[in-house]
Amino acid sequence: MGTAVHFDRVAKRFGSLQALAGVSLEIAEGEFFGLLGPNGAGKTTLISCLAGLARPDAGSVRVLGRDVVADYREARRLLGVVPQELVFDPFFSVRETLRIQSGYFGIRNNDAWIDEILENLDLTAKADTNMRRLSGGMKRRVLVAQALVHRPPVIVLDEPTAGVDVELRQGLWEFIRRLNGEGHTIILTTHYLEEAETLCGRIGMLKQGQLVALDETASLLRQFSGHTLTLRLGQGGLPAALVPRLLSREGAVCRLRLAGFAELEQVLADLRQAGCGVADLKLDEPDLEEVFVRLMRGEVSREAVQP
Amino acid sequence: MMLGFRTLFYKEVLRFWKVGFQTVAAPVLTALLYLLIFAHVLDENTRIHGVTYTAFLVPGLVMMSVLQNAFANSSSSLIQSKVTGSVVFVLLPPIAYGEFFLAYVLAALARGVVVGLGVLLMTLAFAPLQLAHPLWALAFAVLGGAMLGALGMIAGIWADKFDQLAAFQNFLIMPLTMLSGVFYSIHSLPPFWQQVSHFNPVFYMIDGFRYGFFGVSDAAPQQSLLVVSVCFAALTALTLALLKRGYKLRA
Numbered sequence: 383m384g385t386a387v388h389f390d391r392v393a394k395r396f397g398s399l400q401a402l403a404g405v406s407l408e409i410a411e412g413e414f415f416g417l418l419g420p421n422g423a424g425k426t427t428l429i430s431c432l433a434g435l436a437r438p439d440a441g442s443v444r445v446l447g448r449d450v451v452a453d454y455r456e457a458r459r460l461l462g463v464v465p466q467e468l469v470f471d472p473f474f475s476v477r478e479t480l481r482i483q484s485g486y487f488g489i490r491n492n493d494a495w496i497d498e499i500l501e502n503l504d505l506t507a508k509a510d511t512n513m514r515r516l517s518g519g520m521k522r523r524v525l526v527a528q529a530l531v532h533r534p535p536v537i538v539l540d541e542p543t544a545g546v547d548v549e550l551r552q553g554l555w556e557f558i559r560r561l562n563g564e565g566h567t568i569i570l571t572t573h574y575l576e577e578a579e580t581l582c583g584r585i586g587m588l589k590q591g592q593l594v595a596l597d598e599t600a601s602l603l604r605q606f607s608g609h610t611l612t613l614r615l616g617q618g619g620l621p622a623a624l625v626p627r628l629l630s631r632e633g634a635v636c637r638l639r640l641a642g643f644a645e646l647e648q649v650l651a652d653l654r655q656a657g658c659g660v661a662d663l664k665l666d667e668p669d670l671e672e673v674f675v676r677l678m679r680g681e682v683s684r685e686a687v688q689p
Numbered sequence: 690m691m692l693g694f695r696t697l698f699y700k701e702v703l704r705f706w707k708v709g710f711q712t713v714a715a716p717v718l719t720a721l722l723y724l725l726i727f728a729h730v731l732d733e734n735t736r737i738h739g740v741t742y743t744a745f746l747v748p749g750l751v752m753m754s755v756l757q758n759a760f761a762n763s764s765s766s767l768i769q770s771k772v773t774g775s776v777v778f779v780l781l782p783p784i785a786y787g788e789f790f791l792a793y794v795l796a797a798l799a800r801g802v803v804v805g806l807g808v809l810l811m812t813l814a815f816a817p818l819q820l821a822h823p824l825w826a827l828a829f830a831v832l833g834g835a836m837l838g839a840l841g842m843i844a845g846i847w848a849d850k851f852d853q854l855a856a857f858q859n860f861l862i863m864p865l866t867m868l869s870g871v872f873y874s875i876h877s878l879p880p881f882w883q884q885v886s887h888f889n890p891v892f893y894m895i896d897g898f899r900y901g902f903f904g905v906s907d908a909a910p911q912q913s914l915l916v917v918s919v920c921f922a923a924l925t926a927l928t929l930a931l932l933k934r935g936y937k938l939r940a
Contacts, residue, residue: 437935455783486783
């Protein structure tokens with residue numbers, strides 16, 4: 383597999399704000415890649431540099447080997463971008479919008495593919511409705527459709543599910559997954575960590591314009607998160623052996639950190655040995671939210687997560 | 690290939706055509722009101738270049754409508770899409786900046802010409818049409834409309850808000866067009882203001898366009914054509930430079 387997108391030491395400054403401080407990142411063809419980070423971390427700036435909406439002060443970006451500045455026409459042809467803002471052209475219907483967008487990419491007679499996109503995004507019934515009369519969720523789906531009219535090998539979705547209700551979100555992801563299955567590279571930025579966790583094979587996290595984590599989703603979870611064991615103690619205090627694991631305590635309810643599932647046995651043995659009764663017990667899976675929060679708080683050193 | 694250009698041009702034309710009542714009918718009515726009022730007041734006593742005041746006024750009004758509407762089209766389209774954010778739809782595709790320029794300028798010219806023709810048709814009821822040199826008239830309409838289309842692009846790219854664009858329109862475009870000799874021959878002005886008028890490029894557009902109708906003008910049509918061509922070339926170069934740099938369009 384070749385490289386779909388290559389960011390090479392990309393830096394961008396807006397006035398006194400260093401939006402991107404030299405980000406290097408390679409995304410392989412066929413990947414489903416998640417780009418996470420708090421607001422203002424530089425996600426959208428990075429996407430803008432990729433899409434030609436912003437120009438890096440230093441560094442370069444290539445899409446399937448094409449430089450986005452020197453070879454901008456070819457690079458843009460290979461790229462489909464769903465912008466974050468809910469924008470639309472109020473003069474046109476859904477179909478007109480998609481036909482015009484096809485024309486911009488040099489494609490005529492694109493109706494068969496447009497119909498297929500509309501079908502997959504559940505927009506067929508709205509094809510001839512003016513953009514102004516669509517709900518927010520529908521406008522969002524038209525944005526997705528617009529990004530796909532030229533069948534781009536690399537698809538970028540910048541917060542695509544903001545304001546889209548749950549049912550439609552499922553439909554959207556089913557479609558995007560299918561495109562990924564057919565070989566399209568997907569780059570996703572999202573605030574919904576659960577979405578990133580279930581969809582993305584690999585995740586990069588940005589903080590203040592720097593990449594602070596980059597790994598496969600599963601290994602990121604393994605490395606930085608653990609299982610959380612919640613106990614309600616029936617009698618006696620928490621044994622001294624378990625205090626180092628303590629995450630939080632509210633009355634009789636203690637939350638303990640386990641590095642892995644296997645440690646559960648040892649914890650239970652310690653409890654039994656100390657004569658503690660357990661009234662209730664719950665084991666939580668590792669999740670991306672915890673990884674995210676720990677990384678953003680700076681609990682994990684940057685060196686530890688360098689690719 | 691150029692399909693990108695053709696689609697953008699088509700979309701820009703469709704944009705004003707869909708709201709034609711506001712973008713075509715309204716300016717035609719405005720021009721007609723000028724004609725009714727000024728002709729009523731001045732027609733009986735005034736003859737300029739050997740024709741009645743009404744006949745004299747018609748080409749000026751037509752050209753003023755071409756210019757103002759060409760400017761309005763490209764500038765309002767750009768500022769609107771910038772403010773609403775839908776400008777990304779034309780920034781993401783592989784449209785070369787030359788194609789981008791041509792699409793906006795030609796659509797602006799199209800609106801100017803449609804409005805100008807509308808004004809001309811309506812005025813036929815008030816003054817007989819003379820067209821001494823139609824090709825001269827056409828040349829000035831096309832060059833002038835295209836030049837104001839380019840100026841509209843510059844204004845639309847530069848302005849961040851609607852009120853900045855309105856200032857551009859009210860304090861630059863309106864005075865330049867109103868004081869260009871639409872309503873009078875500059876020979877009727879005091880010498881100082883005659884001199885000032887010669888620094889207004891719009892004067893040459895109106896004067897040259899009028900030459901196409903009556904074969905008489907304040908300045909030689911060749912000179913006017915040269916001035917307008919040079920101004921158009923300069924604005925074209927400036928607009929292309931802004932687009933190439935992505936000034937205010939690409940961060």
